[in-house]
Amino acid sequence: MTAKPKLYYFCGRGRMESIRWLLAAAGVEFEEEFLEKREQYEKLEKDGCLLFGQVPLVEMDGMMLTQTRAILSYLAAKYNLYGKDLKERVRIDMYVDGTLDLMLMIMLAPFKPPKEKEENFALIMKKAKTRYLPAFEKILKDHREDFLVGNKFSWADVQLLEAILMLEELNASVLSDFPLLKAFKTRISNIPTIKKFLQPGSQRKLHPDQHYVDVVRHILQF
Amino acid sequence: MFDEEFLETREQLHKLQKGKHLLFQQVPMVEIDGMKLVQTRSILHYIAEKYHLFGSDLKEKTLIDMYVEGTLDLLEMIITHPFLKPEDQQKEVVSMTQKAVIRYFPVFEKILRDHGQKFLVGNQLSLADVILLQTILALEEKVPNILAAFPHLQEFTVKISNVPTIKKFLEPGSKKKPPPDDVYVRTVYTIFAP
Numbered sequence: 001m002t003a004k005p006k007l008y009y010f011c012g013r014g015r016m017e018s019i020r021w022l023l024a025a026a027g028v029e030f031e032e033e034f035l036e037k038r039e040q041y042e043k044l045e046k047d048g049c050l051l052f053g054q055v056p057l058v059e060m061d062g063m064m065l066t067q068t069r070a071i072l073s074y075l076a077a078k079y080n081l082y083g084k085d086l087k088e089r090v091r092i093d094m095y096v097d098g099t100l101d102l103m104l105m106i107m108l109a110p111f112k113p114p115k116e117k118e119e120n121f122a123l124i125m126k127k128a129k130t131r132y133l134p135a136f137e138k139i140l141k142d143h144r145e146d147f148l149v150g151n152k153f154s155w156a157d158v159q160l161l162e163a164i165l166m167l168e169e170l171n172a173s174v175l176s177d178f179p180l181l182k183a184f185k186t187r188i189s190n191i192p193t194i195k196k197f198l199q200p201g202s203q204r205k206l207h208p209d210q211h212y213v214d215v216v217r218h219i220l221q222f
Numbered sequence: 223m224f225d226e227e228f229l230e231t232r233e234q235l236h237k238l239q240k241g242k243h244l245l246f247q248q249v250p251m252v253e254i255d256g257m258k259l260v261q262t263r264s265i266l267h268y269i270a271e272k273y274h275l276f277g278s279d280l281k282e283k284t285l286i287d288m289y290v291e292g293t294l295d296l297l298e299m300i301i302t303h304p305f306l307k308p309e310d311q312q313k314e315v316v317s318m319t320q321k322a323v324i325r326y327f328p329v330f331e332k333i334l335r336d337h338g339q340k341f342l343v344g345n346q347l348s349l350a351d352v353i354l355l356q357t358i359l360a361l362e363e364k365v366p367n368i369l370a371a372f373p374h375l376q377e378f379t380v381k382i383s384n385v386p387t388i389k390k391f392l393e394p395g396s397k398k399k400p401p402p403d404d405v406y407v408r409t410v411y412t413i414f415a416p
Contacts (some may be wrong), residue, residue: 052292052295052325061281067291067292070284070287075282086396089268090268092260094261098260101246135245
């Protein structure tokens, strides 16, 4: 019996949340060890588990995987969410990279100094509404298919849904000008594995709060 | 072999954006195999996969991916450096040197020492070797003795530089670009100014 993947991270979203989403979308059960004290992090470093001294860390298939994108690519390939050939894969990669650029802004927002928060929020919304959401609306409009790439559910769909939901937490009407994305959101949310992950009691983490910010600052010492 | 179209004016960028050639309105963009590829990592992965620089199986590929991701974090500091305020630039050189010497170089030094092979992964040239060499050479331009404590990385630098295709690229007259200067910085600001 293969051991379940084990995730090492803070008890919050951060960079690990996309990995949780992809595992959940693939229907893969996973365990988590939450970092709450600096000593836990130092132990992982001392034991040589963290390639560049950083988390996320995912222990699976006899490997200690770090680097978020590398982990996500591995999972996508392993669980057949990476398209059917290289051309589909590069499209998935491009869509995911763009989405992750936007999500990184959202992820870093709680760590900005208070006087920068409002400007930062405005920038996130502007980028979402003028750069990213229009690009994905056009992709869906051009091919009229249910999924972003190859008429099949892929990592790109999971990543985009995660981003849409995070944007809606910041601004509930963010999809008001994007009817195809609204339909996409409903459709992907109803995929059984995703639907399950969206229900209360799943391993999906909550919107970051001050406690989360404090724990991360304490452990990573910044 | 590849062609290049250099952006020198805002009009060129706007033309690309208006013509919907840039998925997220950004460059780099590489037109290849009937596609307009954007997002640096995606482009690198495509090229690596197509030209057999991505290992021989999923595990090797993932290892290469991890090494490349780490190296790109360091390379990112070099790329953004010319755009920092002049008074912050020297501090940043210190910071990137520390990151290189404390976080990244020891890892690659150990990998090379442990397997004793010429290349980082799977005993063949991969994207990981190319990106690491690029980063080392870029850092050496700012801090010439940055590899002083890393004998295996010094050897790696020599060996990878001597791979025939790379050796050719390192010769004068190739498409390798020189370190960023004031003209470059000004051009980028002009094109991307809001």
